[in-house]
Amino acid sequence: MTANEAEIELRRMWPGGPLRQWSERRHGNFIPLHSGGFAGRYCCDQCRKPCAGVYRVIHASRWLCGPCKRALATRVLAEGLRPAAEIIEQP
Numbered sequence: 705m706t707a708n709e710a711e712i713e714l715r716r717m718w719p720g721g722p723l724r725q726w727s728e729r730r731h732g733n734f735i736p737l738h739s740g741g742f743a744g745r746y747c748c749d750q751c752r753k754p755c756a757g758v759y760r761v762i763h764a765s766r767w768l769c770g771p772c773k774r775a776l777a778t779r780v781l782a783e784g785l786r787p788a789a790e791i792i793e794q795p
């Protein structure tokens with residue numbers, strides 16, 4: 705891990721909200737936040753990887769990346785439940 709990566713932490717944007725990369729200083733294409741600091745990419749609740757967009761999976765109350773959402777949806781379909789997901793951001 706480089707010094708730059710060490711300064712980036714994962715923060716939940718609001719209670720029950722998605723995880724997002726956050727840093728006191730600007731990195732790459734991070735954007736400034738009104739609440740202070742800079743925000744990078746959203747991160748998946750399941751695999752914790754940064755991704756271009758996360759999806760709110762309502763029945764699971766989690767924010768997941770595409771691959772994790774698809775894996776969950778496959779499980780949901782296999783179990784005969786109704787998938788419920790809302791796209792909040794797309795690449």
Ligand SMILES: [Zn+2]
Nearest residue numbers: 748751769772
């Ligand atoms: Zn994921």
